[in-house]
Amino acid sequence: MSKIKPYFIVLVIILTVLGIFYVWTTMESIKLGYNITKLNNIKSKLEHKHKELLIKKTALSSPSRIYGIASKMGFIYPKEGEIIMVHD
Amino acid sequence: MIRVWKTTLKLRMLIGFIVILIFGGLLISKAFDLQVIEGPKLRALARRQFHANVYFTPERGNIYSSNNSILATSINVPGIAVDPLMVRHKLKNAEKLSKITGISYSKIIKILNRRIQFAWIKRRISEKTAKGIEKEGIEGVVIVKQPVRYYPNGTLLAHVLGFVGIDDNGLSGIEYKYNNFLKGNKRALKVLHDGLGQYIFIRGFGLKKATHGDNIYLTINKQLQFITQYYLDKEAKAADSKGAFAILMDPNTGAILAMADYPDFNPNYYWKYSAGYWRNRAVTDDFEPGSTMKPFVVAAALSEGIIKPDTIINCYHGAYSLDGITVHDVENWFGKFSVNQIVEYSSNVGECQIGMKFKKPQLYKWFGLWGFGHVPHAGLLGEAKGIVRPLREWSEVGPCEMAFGQGISVTGLQEMSGLSVIANGGRMIKPYIIKKIVNAYGKVIYKAKPTYLKRIITSKVDKEIKYMMRLVVKSGTGQYSNLIDFKVSGKTGTGQIADPRTGKYYKNKYTASFMAFVPYKHPELAMLVVQQEPSKIGYYGGAVSAPVVRSVFKNALNILNIYPRGNAYIKQSKIKTNSAESGNVATINSIKSSNSQTKNSDNNPAINYSGTMQDLKGDTIYKALNILKHYRLRIKIKGSGYLYYQSINPGTNPDSEKIIVLKFKPDKVLKKINNKQ
Numbered sequence: 001m002s003k004i005k006p007y008f009i010v011l012v013i014i015l016t017v018l019g020i021f022y023v024w025t026t027m028e029s030i031k032l033g034y035n036i037t038k039l040n041n042i043k044s045k046l047e048h049k050h051k052e053l054l055i056k057k058t059a060l061s062s063p064s065r066i067y068g069i070a071s072k073m074g075f076i077y078p079k080e081g082e083i084i085m086v087h088d
Numbered sequence: 089m090i091r092v093w094k095t096t097l098k099l100r101m102l103i104g105f106i107v108i109l110i111f112g113g114l115l116i117s118k119a120f121d122l123q124v125i126e127g128p129k130l131r132a133l134a135r136r137q138f139h140a141n142v143y144f145t146p147e148r149g150n151i152y153s154s155n156n157s158i159l160a161t162s163i164n165v166p167g168i169a170v171d172p173l174m175v176r177h178k179l180k181n182a183e184k185l186s187k188i189t190g191i192s193y194s195k196i197i198k199i200l201n202r203r204i205q206f207a208w209i210k211r212r213i214s215e216k217t218a219k220g221i222e223k224e225g226i227e228g229v230v231i232v233k234q235p236v237r238y239y240p241n242g243t244l245l246a247h248v249l250g251f252v253g254i255d256d257n258g259l260s261g262i263e264y265k266y267n268n269f270l271k272g273n274k275r276a277l278k279v280l281h282d283g284l285g286q287y288i289f290i291r292g293f294g295l296k297k298a299t300h301g302d303n304i305y306l307t308i309n310k311q312l313q314f315i316t317q318y319y320l321d322k323e324a325k326a327a328d329s330k331g332a333f334a335i336l337m338d339p340n341t342g343a344i345l346a347m348a349d350y351p352d353f354n355p356n357y358y359w360k361y362s363a364g365y366w367r368n369r370a371v372t373d374d375f376e377p378g379s380t381m382k383p384f385v386v387a388a389a390l391s392e393g394i395i396k397p398d399t400i401i402n403c404y405h406g407a408y409s410l411d412g413i414t415v416h417d418v419e420n421w422f423g424k425f426s427v428n429q430i431v432e433y434s435s436n437v438g439e440c441q442i443g444m445k446f447k448k449p450q451l452y453k454w455f456g457l458w459g460f461g462h463v464p465h466a467g468l469l470g471e472a473k474g475i476v477r478p479l480r481e482w483s484e485v486g487p488c489e490m491a492f493g494q495g496i497s498v499t500g501l502q503e504m505s506g507l508s509v510i511a512n513g514g515r516m517i518k519p520y521i522i523k524k525i526v527n528a529y530g531k532v533i534y535k536a537k538p539t540y541l542k543r544i545i546t547s548k549v550d551k552e553i554k555y556m557m558r559l560v561v562k563s564g565t566g567q568y569s570n571l572i573d574f575k576v577s578g579k580t581g582t583g584q585i586a587d588p589r590t591g592k593y594y595k596n597k598y599t600a601s602f603m604a605f606v607p608y609k610h611p612e613l614a615m616l617v618v619q620q621e622p623s624k625i626g627y628y629g630g631a632v633s634a635p636v637v638r639s640v641f642k643n644a645l646n647i648l649n650i651y652p653r654g655n656a657y658i659k660q661s662k663i664k665t666n667s668a669e670s671g672n673v674a675t676i677n678s679i680k681s682s683n684s685q686t687k688n689s690d691n692n693p694a695i696n697y698s699g700t701m702q703d704l705k706g707d708t709i710y711k712a713l714n715i716l717k718h719y720r721l722r723i724k725i726k727g728s729g730y731l732y733y734q735s736i737n738p739g740t741n742p743d744s745e746k747i748i749v750l751k752f753k754p755d756k757v758l759k760k761i762n763n764k765q
Contacts, residue, residue, distance in 0.1 A: 048164070058158045059240040063314030077643050080572040 138281065146272030148235060148256060149301030151249060151263075153310040154343075154523055158240055160249050160263065160355075162256075164233040166218035168209040172200050174228030181226050185209065188220040211254070212236060237263070243352040245313050247368040248306075248521070250469065251355040260358075260366050262304065262521075265469040269525055272301035300528035307343035307523045307536070311647050312336055312640075316346035319639040320617065324350040327600075327622035327632045333370040334636060335504045336644065337519060339511035339605060339614040341538040344466065344521045345644075371466070374474040374497035375599045375618065378583030379434045379565075380629070381493030384506050385443060386431055387545050387553045388454035394445045397552050398426050401438045408437040411485045415440045415492075431556035432564035434580060436492040443491025451487050452479050457544050458506040459516065460498050466519040474498040493583055504616050507603045510557070511611040514550040516541040558608050568634035569604055571642055573651075577611075578604025578637065580629035585621065597621050602633035606641045612650055615640060703738035704750070706761025707731045712750055722747045730758030 059065075122130065151160040168189065175181055178200045186193040189210055199207050211234065213221075218231045237252035250261020256271070258264035316334050324332040329350065336346035349369050353361040367373075389395045403425050406417035415436050422435050430438035443451065455461060461476030475497035477486075489495040501519060509516050518539040525534040545553070557577035560566040565580040585597040601618040605611035617633040625632055645651075701719075704712045712731055716723055719742055726749065733751035736742050 051161070052163070055158065055161055055163060055238065055240055058161075061157075062241040062244065063311060064242065064244065064318075067314070067318070078646065080642060 145235065146274055147300040148237065148252070148272065149270040149303045149528070151270075152303060152305045153308050153313070154306060154345075155310060156305070157310045159245060159306070159308070159310075160237060160239050162235040163238045165212050165236040166215065166231050166233050167211040167213060168218075168221055169230050169232045170199060170207055170209055171205050171228045171230075172202050172207060173205055175200050176227060181229070184224055184226065185221070185229070188224070189213065189217055237355075239355045241310070242356065243354050244310070244317065245308060245347070246353050246355045247349040247366070247370075248308070248347050248468065249355060250366075251358040261368065261469055262306070265467070266304055266522075266525075269302040269304065272528065273299040302528065302533065303526045305523040305526065307345065307521050308347070309345045309647075312644050313346040313348065315643045315647070316615075316640050317348040317352065319636045320348045320350050321352065323617075323632065323636045324619060324622075326625060327619055328624040329600075329619040329622040329632070331369055331373075331620040332618060333368075333373075333500055334615065334617045334640070335370050335500050336613060336615045336640065337504050337508060339508035339517070339611050342505075342508065342517040342519045343523070343536075343538075344519055345613070346640075347521075368468065368470065369618075369620070370500040371464075371468045372470040372472055372499070373620075374472050374499050375620070376496065376583040376586070377493040377498050377503060377601065378581040378599065378629070379436075379439075379493055380503060380579050380581030380601050380603050380616075381491070381496065381498075382431055382434065382439050383510060383553050383557055383579050384458050385439065385451070385454070385491045386427060386556065387510065387549055388451070388457075389442050389445065390427075390549045390552055391454075391545050392446070392450060395427050395442060397428050397556065400424050400426055401430060401441050403430070403435045403437040406435075406437060408440060410440075410444070410488065411483075413485050413489075415488065428556050428559060431553075431579070432559035434560070434565045439492040440488035443487040443489075444485075446487050448479055448482055448487060451490070452476070452482075455490075455496070457516070458509070459502050460496065460506070462502075464499070464501045464505055464519055466501055467522045468501075471501060472499050474502055493581060500616055500618055503601075503603055504614065507605065507614050507616065509544045510550060510553055511605040511614045513547055514543050514545040516544050554608065557604075561604065565628070565630040566602060566604065566634050568630055569602065569638040569641070571606070571638060574606050574641070574645060575608035576604050576606045576638070576641060577608045578602055578634070580634065582628050598627040600627050600629040600632040602629045602637050604634075604637050604641070606645065607650075612648065613641060613644055700739050701734070701736045701742045704731045704734050705738075706758045708762065709750075709752060711762075716748065719748075721745060724749045725752065726750070727752040729754035730762050732758055 148162045150158055150162075153159055168185070178197065182193055182196040182200055185191070185196050189196075191210060196209060199209055209229075221229060222231055235256060237256075239246070239249065239251075248261055250263040250265075251259055252263050253259045258267035258270065263270065316336050320332055320334045332350040334346070334348045335344065337344050347368070347370050349367075351365060353365040358366065386395070390397070395401075401424070403417060403422035406420040406422050408415045417435050417437050419433070422433065422437065425433070425435055425438050427438075427442070429435070430442070446454075455476045460474055463471050463473045465471065477495070486495060505516065505519055508519070518541060520536050520539070522534070523536055524532055527533050554577055557579055558575060560580065561569050561576045561578050566576075566578045569576050569578055579602070581599075581601040581603070583599040583601070584593040585599060586593050599618060599620055600622050601616065603614070603616040605614040615637050617636045619629075619632045622632045702715055704715065707715070708730060709725060709728065713723070721736075721742060724747060729752045731750055731752050732755065733749075735747070735749040736745050742748070
């Protein structure tokens with residue numbers, strides 16, 4: 001009986017450590033899960049913002065808008081012969 | 089005493105054992121009940137409480153121009169939804185909602201009084217309105233964001249792009265034809281959530297989201313599209329046309345660079361326009377082409393050896409009768425014309441006689457070879473095949489009429505295919521508008537390549553017909569399309585419109601068209617403009633449609649960096665403008681000219697300019713460049729203002745030099761020199 005007792009204590013300690021380790025990993029996993037959710041939300045928001053800016057840029061650079069602004073400022077397409085070719 | 093204690097101990101142990109047995113039994117039976125009998129039900133209940141299905145709505149793919157600019161995309165727009173059963177103080181809340189949204193009180197109260205759990209109050213609202221609603225915090229009223237299709241360039245390419253309905257399904261154009269690619273797949277993701285409803289992504293629960301729609305890249309060049317649309321709109325309004333369309337194509341690859349329709353519509357508000365506005369006339373409408381058919385018939389006749397360019401045909405002063413019909417020309421001075429002149433001045437009488445030289449099956453075969461009567465399959469919605477009547481229905485004078493574009497119907501896209509054959513040296517090429525399709529993960533799932541179908545005409549015939557079309561622009565009916573710097577070749581067309589009820593031609597309804605390519609010998613661009621029923625300016629293709637082609641060509645060549653060099657041209661791949669050193673140093677380089685192109689230049693004095701260097705002192709940059717453009721020199725400019733230094737001295741021969749450095753500065757003395765010049 002006295003020979004078995006130390007093994008029993010070691011076994012209990014191992015089981016306890018394993019139990020604690022299991023609980024710790026589960027908790028960490030849940031914590032990571034929350035983090036992933038949080039990061040996913042940030043990612044979505046940034047993606048959304050990026051897209052919004054891209055669309056805004058496209059709308060602002062639409063040819064009809066640029067043409068309208070350029071016309072108001074007095075810009076016109078160069079007439080024939082007004083483009084001078086320089087070459088190597 | 090000891091015996092009594094032993095007896096009671098045994099009794100106590102027995103009682104204890106029985107108690108443990110009873111409780112143990114109860115625990116085991118309860119565990120059995122929970123795990124086995126009630127187990128599945130309870131497990132399902134737990135799943136419902138801690139697991140959730142998150143639905144990821146796929147984003148509809150974007151549509152891009154060839155230069156990767158967004159033409160169509162989806163944005164999430166807020167809308168107001170309500171669970172009427174949850175809303176309390178309905179009268180008061182309806183008033184609040186009405187005030188914020190601008191929707192009538194009676195309409196809102198009607199929605200709030202419905203016995204349902206979900207209803208839309210308004211689908212598309214501004215962010216400002218959405219914030220106002222959220223601020224009020226009315227129980228049962230929520231802001232729901234839904235994807236809405238957005239076309240950032242407004243009317244640009246509207247007829248080709250089409251539009252998307254409220255359920256995110258394409259209803260017209262590319263949006264409809266490629267809906268399966270663009271739409272993507274909805275996918276549900278299982279996640280755990282806590283008591284607060286927050287999602288927890290842990291192992292065992294996949295992170296696979298929805299498959300977003302594929303992105304479609306078109307061959308359309310946004311800038312070319314704009315100028316095509318702009319000039320078409322301008323001229324169609326000036327001519328008061330009922331409708332009009334234009335196609336701009338690269339005749340060497342078949343890529344459609346621009347496709348415009350008049351009148352246009354804004355796909356962001358497609359419901360505000362009647363269905364007639366949505367039609368892409370360039371592919372759906374067939375029409376009697378009139379004289380634009382002539383080059384195709386003449387090329388066929390040249391190929392069959394029926395005629396030669398210098399074959400003389402009597403045009404009978406503009407009136408020719410055969411088999412009960414009389415063919416008229418616009419002018420009555422047309423006498424004995426060569427085939428070149430018949431095309432140049434667009435003689436119907438001459439063309440009729442060329443048509444009559446064909447055997448009927450021979451001409452029918454050629455219409456097929458040019459692609460008339462066949463769907464072009466360019467990847468657009470609603471491509472029509474036109475009408476080429478079966479041989480058995482041809483009258484005796486059928487070849488005569490069809491030779492000048494009557495009794496046969498074609499679509500704009502078909503004419504463009506035919507024109508490309510002439511422009512690219514004789515090869516039939518398939519027009520296309522889809523450049524590539526890329527999936528949500530960036531993988532190219534489709535990439536278009538130019539498809540050469542077969543050679544239709546020999547290069548000899550091609551040169552002959554090109555020359556005839558050059559004459560049309562140079563001195564014939566298409567002079568309004570002439571450019572100073574480039575040689576344009578084309579053909580005008582004025583087709584009569586038939587009354588669908590009587591089959592007879594209207595006396596005052598015409599289709600005015602013009603098709604052309606540029607530069608004449610080695611075309612980079614081909615274009616067709618068709619105006620339907622123009623009522624002002626005139627009704628001839630040369631007067632109404634040719635100016636559109638001219639304006640588009642002039643600007644398109646600039647946009648594509650194709651510049652004139654005498655009778656040849658230079659296709660410039662890149663312009664670099666460096667800002668270096670302390671002053672302004674503008675170095676224009678990387679200008680490449682293809683040998684084959686420059687070899688084909690006509691005798692142009694500008695190219696072979698030789699002579700001594702001029703004195704440029706006091707000249708402005710513009711003035712100096714205007715002179716130096718005739719020299720084969722690389723130019724470096726420093727500063728701005730008036731020229732005070734040139735690295736090649738006046739009076740010397742610049743032939744051995746490769747580069748000239750010009751220095752400018754703002755200077756009153758130099759200005760005076762400039763003014764004296």
